[in-house]
Amino acid sequence: MSEKLEQEIVSKIKESETFKNAPTSRGLLQYLYEATKKGTHLKEAVIELEFFKDDQVEEKNNPRVRVNIYNLRKKLLAYYESEGSAEAWQLKIDKGQYKVRFVKKQVSVGWAKKIGWRQVLPYGLLLLALVALLVAYMPPKTPSLWRSFLGSGASTNLVLGDHFGAMGQTLTGGKGWTRDFEINNIDEFYDLLERKPELKGMLHPAKYSYTTRMAAMASQRFQQFFQRYDKGFSIRFSTQTTLPEIKEGNAIYAGPLKNENQFIGFFNDANPFFTLTSRTLVLSGHPSLEDTSWSMGSTLVDEEYAIVSKYPSIGNTEHFVFFSQHDIGVSATAEYFTDKDSLQKFEADHLKGKKYFTALFKVKGQHRVDTDLKLEMVVGF
Numbered sequence: 001m002s003e004k005l006e007q008e009i010v011s012k013i014k015e016s017e018t019f020k021n022a023p024t025s026r027g028l029l030q031y032l033y034e035a036t037k038k039g040t041h042l043k044e045a046v047i048e049l050e051f052f053k054d055d056q057v058e059e060k061n062n063p064r065v066r067v068n069i070y071n072l073r074k075k076l077l078a079y080y081e082s083e084g085s086a087e088a089w090q091l092k093i094d095k096g097q098y099k100v101r102f103v104k105k106q107v108s109v110g111w112a113k114k115i116g117w118r119q120v121l122p123y124g125l126l127l128l129a130l131v132a133l134l135v136a137y138m139p140p141k142t143p144s145l146w147r148s149f150l151g152s153g154a155s156t157n158l159v160l161g162d163h164f165g166a167m168g169q170t171l172t173g174g175k176g177w178t179r180d181f182e183i184n185n186i187d188e189f190y191d192l193l194e195r196k197p198e199l200k201g202m203l204h205p206a207k208y209s210y211t212t213r214m215a216a217m218a219s220q221r222f223q224q225f226f227q228r229y230d231k232g233f234s235i236r237f238s239t240q241t242t243l244p245e246i247k248e249g250n251a252i253y254a255g256p257l258k259n260e261n262q263f264i265g266f267f268n269d270a271n272p273f274f275t276l277t278s279r280t281l282v283l284s285g286h287p288s289l290e291d292t293s294w295s296m297g298s299t300l301v302d303e304e305y306a307i308v309s310k311y312p313s314i315g316n317t318e319h320f321v322f323f324s325q326h327d328i329g330v331s332a333t334a335e336y337f338t339d340k341d342s343l344q345k346f347e348a349d350h351l352k353g354k355k356y357f358t359a360l361f362k363v364k365g366q367h368r369v370d371t372d373l374k375l376e377m378v379v380g381f
Helices: 003-014 023-038 044-050 063-081 117-137 144-150 186-195 213-228 243-247 263-270 327-336 340-351
Strands: 089-092 101-104 156-160 166-169 175-178 234-237 250-256 274-276 280-283 292-295 303-312 318-324 357-366 370-380
Touching (some): 003 023, 044 063, 144 250, 144 340, 156 213, 263 318, 303 327, 327 357, 340 370
Antiparallel strands (some): 089 101, 166 175, 274 280, 303 357
16 A cells, blocks of 8 residues: 555544544544554553653553553444445554554455456466476376385485405506406405415505496486485495495495396395396296396497396395496486386386386497397396
């Protein structure tokens, strides 16, 4: 409201029949309105001093202000019950307060008369916009394959396959980091020194491991996927992760087989028809499929097999593992199983109500980036 309209309301009340013979109430109303506009901290002592011009009365023994404010409220109520009953705006002084405020009167009419199309349309459009915004920001429906990771309270660790290494003399004669595919943890390193004592003093365990670009690409895929469902995970590295840490919650493994990671053992314990080593995958004992084996140790970097499996682990936890020997297998399958469309098709075509599975893919790619994925086999259980 404009100040002009507010003052018009105050003046109209003062000039009404209800206030005609009440000069104190008229003056007090004008004073309270002006003090409210100025932001005066209104209390009894202030009103006594500024309006009644009396600074001799202690605030706690001052009934005059309360009595006159009470009379003013009664006259306002009488005014709006009689000659001011049709006013669109009402002036109010709330109990316990001295500030003046203006309230628009709520007219009780039928909803059809009260609200016309011109009023309804903006609110209807606003409601539609709010619904659309809510739908846009609601997490999408959780894919059944990932439900235990995204829909439960269990924590999830993403374990990236890294490589154990040693520090020592390199082929160029300098000192640097050395990787031996047969040495994948500290125990195997010291077993090597026992077999080759001449290396003692020349090699010592490195303080850091290394990963390929697969780790960065897979981490990005899983992070974007989990963020879509407002979930998160912790990142660990396979050479620095213990069995108790793996058992503490759900786990995703993404990385190579040749580092002899601990998830190979978990895979073999949980899969009823497959046995996996760092070099081979063997299918046996299936009621309808022939016993078959696949070599996982390909030296080609632009073509390889990739294994994806989801299986139950200790307690009520689950593992989702992505194995291959090079970057392209893990990167391609991580993308496949975090894509909404491919997930829906995979579940509809291959699971048929099964909760767990092992899938074998053949992956081809140039420069370990541009990949072509072909599904070779899915065994549900």
